Amino acid sequence: MTIPFSVLDLAPVASGSSETTALRNSLDLARATERLGYHRYWVAEHHNMPGIASSAPAVLLAHVAMATESIRVGSGGVMLPNHAPLVVAEQFGMLEAFHPGRVDLGIGRAPGTDQVTARALRRQEGALSVDDFPQQLTELADYFTGRDSRGVTAVPALGNQPAMWLLGSSGYSAQVAGHLGLPFAFAHHFSSENTIPALALYRDRFRPSAVLDEPYAMIAANVLCAEDDETARELAKPALLQFLKLRKGDPGLLPSPEEAAAYEYTDVDRLFIEQRLADQVVGGPETVRRGIEDLLAATGVDELMITTSVFDHAERIRSYERVAEVVGLKALA
Numbered sequence: 001m002t003i004p005f006s007v008l009d010l011a012p013v014a015s016g017s018s019e020t021t022a023l024r025n026s027l028d029l030a031r032a033t034e035r036l037g038y039h040r041y042w043v044a045e046h047h048n049m050p051g052i053a054s055s056a057p058a059v060l061l062a063h064v065a066m067a068t069e070s071i072r073v074g075s076g077g078v079m080l081p082n083h084a085p086l087v088v089a090e091q092f093g094m095l096e097a098f099h100p101g102r103v104d105l106g107i108g109r110a111p112g113t114d115q116v117t118a119r120a121l122r123r124q125e126g127a128l129s130v131d132d133f134p135q136q137l138t139e140l141a142d143y144f145t146g147r148d149s150r151g152v153t154a155v156p157a158l159g160n161q162p163a164m165w166l167l168g169s170s171g172y173s174a175q176v177a178g179h180l181g182l183p184f185a186f187a188h189h190f191s192s193e194n195t196i197p198a199l200a201l202y203r204d205r206f207r208p209s210a211v212l213d214e215p216y217a218m219i220a221a222n223v224l225c226a227e228d229d230e231t232a233r234e235l236a237k238p239a240l241l242q243f244l245k246l247r248k249g250d251p252g253l254l255p256s257p258e259e260a261a262a263y264e265y266t267d268v269d270r271l272f273i274e275q276r277l278a279d280q281v282v283g284g285p286e287t288v289r290r291g292i293e294d295l296l297a298a299t300g301v302d303e304l305m306i307t308t309s310v311f312d313h314a315e316r317i318r319s320y321e322r323v324a325e326v327v328g329l330k331a332l333a
Contacts, residue, residue, distance in 0.1 A: 001327040003296070004039035007320070008076050008189070008220045008307040011043060011053035011060070012239075015253045015311075022053040025313045026060065027067045032317050034071040037329035040104060041068070042076030042305065048116075051242055051253045058091035065099045070332075074104025076185065076220065076305070077167040080136050081109060086154055089143035093157025103162035106185060107140070109133040109173060134176065137166075164211070170194050174202040181209025188219040188299075189307050190243075192279040195219060199299055218303040221295060222280035224310065225322035229283040235319075236282050237261070239309035240273045247272070256311055289326045 009029060013022040030041050043060050046052040054060050057075040065073045073095075078088055088105070096103045141147075143154035144161035166177035166184055169191035177184035184202045188195045199217055206215040222239075226232035237260040245252055255263070265273070281291035296304065306323060310316040324331070 001292070001296070003301070004303045005037075005323070005327055005329060006040040006042065006072075006218070006303060006305040007033045007038050008042050008044065008305045009054070010046070010307060010309065012254045012309050013051050013053050014313075015256045015259060017253075019053045023060065023063075025316075026054070027063060028313070029317060029320070030064045030068050030071065030073075033320055033324075034068045035332050036321060036324040037331050038071060038320070038324070039303065040072035040074060040305075042074045042104065042106060044076050045079050045082070045108075047082075049246075049251045051251060058095065061095060061103075062098070065095065065102060070102070072102050072104055072163075073099070074162070074165070075106045077106030077108040077165070079108050079110055080133065080140065085136050085140035086143060086152065089140055089154040089157035092162050093144065093154060093160040096160040096162045097156045100160075104165055105162040106165040106167050107137065108167040110169070137176070137180075168198060171198050171201045174198040175205045178202045178205030178215065179207060181207050181212050183212060183216040183218070185218045185220065185305065188279075188295075189222045195299060199301070216303075217299075217301045218305055219295075219299055219301050220305040220307055222282070222308070223288065223292070223306040223319070223323060224280070224282045224308050225285060225288040225319045225326065226315075227284060229287050232283045232287075233277070235310050235312075235315055236277065236280070238311045240276055242309070243276060244269055244272055254309060254311055285322055285326050288323060292323075292327060 009026050011022045011026045013019055033041060041064060043054045043057050045054065045057050047055050057078055061073050061075065080088065092103060092105045143157045146158050164182055166173045166182050168174050169187040174184055186195055186198050202217055203215045224232050224236050226235055238255045238257060241255050241260045241263055242252065281288055281295065308316050308319045310319060
């Protein structure tokens, strides 16, 4: 397979473990996937979720970039309505100044949390609307180019612009990304029903820009590769339970295999999990190969970003190793 493959890390906090371990695991995974030949390594912004440690992407990315040498590092994404555009420009301008040509600034418009936490982040009720997202996005971009009309110089953002991406889980950001001629990343891993329509909107609305002559689309997908299909399905159970509980309004740590086995599932729960599993690429090497090929054929994306949540960190790394072998990545010498 000739397209780039990349990594989305949610910095999972496992039951019985700690945030410190989760963040150290992220650094370990970044180093491992760089050696394996993955193209970029992104972290997500989530708040008030005990099972996700990546609440401050810029801080985590600074450590990831220092722990690696060549892999691109970025946000998947920074939720712009949570932040003053000036602050985001300063943070990512500093990352780009430290690591020129390696930084991606992926921007989303969702809060990445519940509304109570969003209010705590934004400090004012009026800022909760996402309707002003295009204005915020323009303001952010202007800080990197010096076009800000208020005479504010964003240091060190000015002259140190990272690659900007728009992220989405519906059609809105797809249209904005197309209109602005920016690369677009879609959250197939939790909004698979919207993937094809959003990609079609992006390509249909795309206008060439100084950034891109043609559309460039990437999706993030749940992929887990084990020694065989049965083992892979067993390894997937804790993350499936964690997502089930999130959908029930009970976010928590990544359960252990024992906790996943002991959970009292209803028939509705089992149906939800089977539907969730059907949208993922989970299995042994041949199953994963076919699943990735089918996903690429269906979406026609230019790059595939893989996210893998497994209770045991060593098993998570082994999954990325198997995927790298399956898709033919070239490991660094």
